[in-house]
Amino acid sequence: GVTVEDFKNLARNPKLILVGILSQFVLLPLLTYLMVIVIKPQASIALGMMLVAACPGGNISNFLSHLAKGNSALSVSLTAFATAMAIVMTPFNFQLYGSLYEPTANILKAVSIDPFKLFKLIIIILGIPLVMGMWVRARHMKLATQISRVLKPISVLAFVMIIVVAFAKNVDVFMTYIHRVIAIGITHNLIALALGFAVAVLFKLSFKNRKTLALETGTQNSGLGIILVFSFFDGLGGMAVMVAFWGIWHNISGLTLAAIWSKNKPE
Template sequence: MLELDKVQINFDSKGLWVLNIALAVVMFGVALGITVNDFKILFKQPKLLFVGVISQFFLLPLATFFLVKLIEPQPSIALGMFMVAACPGGNISNFITQLAKGNVALSISLSAFATLLALVMTPFNFHFYSKLYEPTAQVLNTVELDSWELVKLVLLILGLPLVLGMGLRLRQEALALKLSKLLKPLSVVVFIAIVIIAFLKNLDVFNTHIHHVLFIGIGHNILALALGFVVARGFKLSYENQKTLAIETGIQNSGLGLLLIFTFFNGLGGMAILAAFWGIWHIVSGLLIAFFWSKHKTVAV
């Protein structure tokens, strides 16, 4: 059996282009629902902004690094963990927050700001921690990752759709709202379909190697959810905001992670399988925790 680090996921260049477009459309649909007021809400409550940014872009990548040092997974799996931790929050976090009876306005505002901040922080965090851990640094040396190319792709996939979507919302609000209702479900369905097709093309690979990432992916996601909740609690935020911060930290844009993996690492086995599993599992864990929180109205001390 081939070592996991040598397994390559079968995903051709045509499929990669479609994945690029689908993810950009998803982000455009999300941006149509974002207004300048969403950013103003955060700046009026700097404590919420500070805690959200610290939890997602500083503590989660750092905690992931220590988790990797502790369990010492295969290098490609460790790279997948660093990639997922470096990505901004997933676009379903707002929906999960609503189900969990969290602060939806805060969730939307943090998602918007996180997407903006991710233009810089996603490439930085991934490159920094991957280089800091010796086994993953060796893998990076073999693929010759161009950091500027990584930044450019993140700008193209996140930055451009964000600017265009918010611009359209500002100028044509009625049209933007109609498009948002249409594009969000459509683009997500297309994106999921692409991921499913990728799975079907590599069914043998996933069946053979999924056990390598199963418990790591679940444990990593639980760590992210718990981290967001504990940090928010430590800063004495309301119970509603604690739930929101947990979801924003634990629901990551693994679709972006997969795209970067296919683009720069040719679908390196452990990375792609970990990110793909996370993309499925965080929906399951998010729905489970939302159901639990929606039934429990305990107020944190």
């Protein structure tokens, strides 16, 4: 498990956090935008890709990093940092790249998103639970552990239900674009995983940290994405299906990669 010493070591090397943020919030949204320009998918699918890239890393990355024998302390820290930064960076990146590509910009203009409402919803979904969780854990560690045990299965069930609803409401869209959604989703996720690993190599991080950064960048909080799709875009078909597929696929790819890496001898 994660120890206090793990975080002390991490604090001595802030480069790890900075590299993670660079990969997650700067390069992934940029590469996603470039991918959209190259493949020119349907506007709603493109917007779904941009939303996924704008979201922070998902909590399952912590489990995947542990399974892959990566740096668990780094994974937990990056998820916490990314969640806090997402309050600002998710709406910023989504609006920025969505506005730069004309087909998606037309959707954003038609929907006319209120930036303050988007910001407020992300604070409610991410910010408040993060602050409350840190407060309870700092003062009542035993209670925090008990609450975590109860909430984990509930959150997994809620996520599954959200994905099911997203597909159920857009069966026609999914069946029409099934091959395109699957091909784009898998390629997009592969790019995210490769990006995280490549950035870690570029900054000469250890193999342990390379694995962690790859899984952090390739695992997104698609639950947040789906909630935003239904809150602001009325469950827009291509967008909802793209985000929902990502929510399924990144678990499959992440578990597969982690299982392969778990066979490596620890450093």
